[in-house]
Structure formats: C-alpha cells, structure tokens
Amino acid sequence: MQRLLFIVPVVAFLAMVAFFGFGLTQDPKELPSQLIDRPLPQFALPGIADVPGGGPGFASAALTGEPALLNIFASWCAACPQEHPVLTRITREGYPVYGIAWKDKPQDSREWLAKFGDPYKTVAADEAGRTAIDLGVTGVPETFIVDKRGRVRFKQIGPISPEQWEGTIRPLMQKLRAEA
C-alpha cells in the first residue's frame, strides 16, 4: 500500500511529462484543415492580368476533372520564394498548379511573378481575403490538393519542400490520378 502510494503519483507524473513533451513537438500554428474530404468551397476570383478589370482569374469549378494543386501565395510572403522552385518543378512534371494571391495588390503579384517566373496554370487575386477565409487559410504559403471531383484531399501548411513533394504529395497526386 505504502509502495503503491509512492508509485502511482510518480507514474502519473511521468505520463504527464510524456504527454506534454509530445505536445511540444507539435506546431500549434498548423491547424488541421476542416476541408479534408469535403468539396472545395465555391469561389470566383478575378485575375491579376489587367487591373482594374481583373483579367480572367478562375472559379472553384476549374479545379475539377483532373487532380490539381491550389497554392496560396503573396508577393509579401517571406517563405514563398523558397517554395517557388518546387512549384516550378511540379508544373514541369505535368501537374496543374493554380495560384491564389492572398491579400496582395495585383500589381505586386504581377511584379513578383515577373521576377521569379510564373509557375502557375492561372493566377487569381483574393485581395479582400474572403475566399481565403472560406478555405480556412491562416497564412502563406498553403497548398490544397484537390481531386478529380473537386474535393480537398490534403492541405500543406508552409512551403512544400522537395522531400515533401517526392515523399508525400507526388505519390498522392499519382494515386488521385488513378482514381475513377
């Protein structure tokens, strides 16, 4: 009994240490997406080609028929140049990447793309950030993987690294292409 009274609190304490220790390895900034396995919220955004007027842009319906990546970026985003070569590579490998410039002046987005090169199939501007709220975006860059039927299947928070592309996202894209 005496021994148990000593052991139980120690074990309980160690369990708490393990639990909180695991918590420290998690990034609280990475909120799990509410959209996984749900259809992409509807939107129709103007483009950045000629402001004002908006250019073509694209609507959520554009991301159906073929698995695609939907990348949220901004010219003021510090991590976006780091992700940029990976996006260029993804496009070169034949996967469509749609871009949404978040809370960015179309003029600035255009200059940014002119400077780094444009990896996107098409780019739309979400200057007010309303579509981003519907998507549950918390920052840039973020990337949604959308399947043939227009459902979100995966969300990447932060820049896609070459390792993540090769190890996680490309295999997923191949799997989504094989789906009926």
Place this chain on the structure above:
Amino acid sequence: MNHDPESKRTTFSSLIKRYRFMGPGLRRRDSWGLVLLLALLAAPAAAVQPDEMLQNPALEARAREISKELRCVVCQNQSIDDSDAPLARDLRIVVREQLTLGRSDDQIMDYVVQRYGQFVLLKPPVEGDTLPLWIGPFAVLGIGGLGLLAWARRRKPAEVAPLTAAEAAEIDRLG
C-alpha cells in the same frame, strides 16, 4: 531671430527634457497619480478600428462579445477582438457582416468553426474529446485533496513527554 529652433517645437525629446526638469520638484504623491492615470488610460485597448464598427450599437456590442470568444488563428493566444493581425481584422468584419444578415450568435460561431475548426473557440464546448479539459483540473484537485486528507488522518499527534518530577513540583508550587 536668435531663437533656438529646437525650443519652439514640441518634440518628444523636448517633452522628456521638460519632464526631467520638473522631475526633482515632483512629489512622490504626484508621480503615483501620474502612474495611476497612465494605467487607467492603458486599460481599454481593443483592436477594433472605427471603420469596422457597425452603426447599430446593439449589434456592435454583440459583435464585440462574439469576437472575444474567437481565437485569432495567427497569434493564437489572443481573441480576434484583441489582435491587430490582418486576418483577425478580416474575421471581425466577417462577424459583423453575418450579424447584419440577421444570423444568431451560434450561427456565426458555427460559420467560423466550419472554416477553422473548434480550435478557434476560446471556450471549447463540453464534448467527448474536450471533457478532460473541463473536468481535468477538478479531478486533479479532488485527487490531491483526497491524498491530503488521507495523509492528515494518518498523521498521529506528536507524543507529549510526561512531566518530570521537578516540573510537577513547580506546577504544585504555582497552584
């Protein structure tokens, strides 16, 4: 004019200089009054900007209450009512738009939860997976209390040494 141009303008540094000049003359009581005044001025700090506010004071008050319950997803330990983050501003505007559309408080909370998940609720609902959050502290307090009680019961009162013959004699003498 042979004025020193610096002396005409009220710059921050000139104010500091003036205050420092006054410094030794300030009595301690005055400076405490100043501290109190500054503390009172600092208290009502919210991030809501005048251009976001609704004309209808009742709706605006509801918007403030709802905003205090919603976590800013950028700065996480602030509500959107407190946060200066651009995304918090966007969400404050969304809350107000929903209010003007006649939505109820619960509907607006749901609107945000659907997009960002339950994590945005600063007061999580009592549900299966949030139960440890709600009852955990009371459970720990209860277990600790029981342990303390058991320990207190078990502790025997310290034994008192019997009086020596000399002490007994002393008591007799005093009595």
